[in-house]
Amino acid sequence: MDVSATFTLSRRQLRIALRNAPVMRKMTIASALVIVFGLLKVLVDGKLGTFGYVCLAVLVLVQALGIPMAARRAATQMRGPWTVRITDTAYHLQTAVNQATVRLDAYREARLHRGFWYLTSPTGTSFFPAAVFTVHEQAQLAQLFAHRLPPRKKPWYRPYS
Numbered sequence: 001m002d003v004s005a006t007f008t009l010s011r012r013q014l015r016i017a018l019r020n021a022p023v024m025r026k027m028t029i030a031s032a033l034v035i036v037f038g039l040l041k042v043l044v045d046g047k048l049g050t051f052g053y054v055c056l057a058v059l060v061l062v063q064a065l066g067i068p069m070a071a072r073r074a075a076t077q078m079r080g081p082w083t084v085r086i087t088d089t090a091y092h093l094q095t096a097v098n099q100a101t102v103r104l105d106a107y108r109e110a111r112l113h114r115g116f117w118y119l120t121s122p123t124g125t126s127f128f129p130a131a132v133f134t135v136h137e138q139a140q141l142a143q144l145f146a147h148r149l150p151p152r153k154k155p156w157y158r159p160y161s
Contacts, residue, residue: 001140004085004092005132009078017127020114024062031059084128086141088148091119091126102126110145117141119149 009017018024035056080096092101107119112130119126130138 001144002085002087003133003137003140004083005128005137006081006083007129007132008081009129013129014078016114017116017129020116020118021125021127022111022118022120023125027062028059031062035059082128084132086144088144093126093128104148107149110149112142117145 038056078095078097083092083094085092088104090101090103091107093099102119102121107121107126109120111118111120115131116127116129130141133141
């Protein structure tokens with residue numbers, strides 16, 4: 001298999017991709033859980049302590065300021081056309097300022113989420129929009145990723161393994 005596509009990401013697409021990246025999703029979920037614990041503390045104690053204010057501020061800062069600022073900063077570096085090429089063994093990315101080739105074996109998992117493929121490795125995440133490929137190519141990609149990078153279920157008692 002050898003598929004490639006050239007495309008340009010808009011600032012909105014980049015913001016969506018960053019917001020739904022695995023690291024950002026985990027931060028959002030963790031912040032929401034902390035807020036829930038803060039609200040439970042309010043119900044028990046009857047007042048919103050410093051803990052609750054800090055939790056709420058962290059969630060607001062991450063969602064309202066952090067992601068748009070990261071997208072704005074990244075947009076200047078990711079401006080221009082991207083060329084993504086995926087073969088049976090490697091993922092190639094070329095932008096106006098960067099070029100990379102990574103073997104598929106280096107990635108832990110591939111996940112399609114909200115219109116983007118996320119390829120996760122121990123050191124970071126690569127992403128590209130699925131819609132830039134034809135329906136047939138998307139099916140080939142899904143089959144390749146399912147075969148080469150099947151999703152691994154983590155045991156509930158070892159979340160960081």
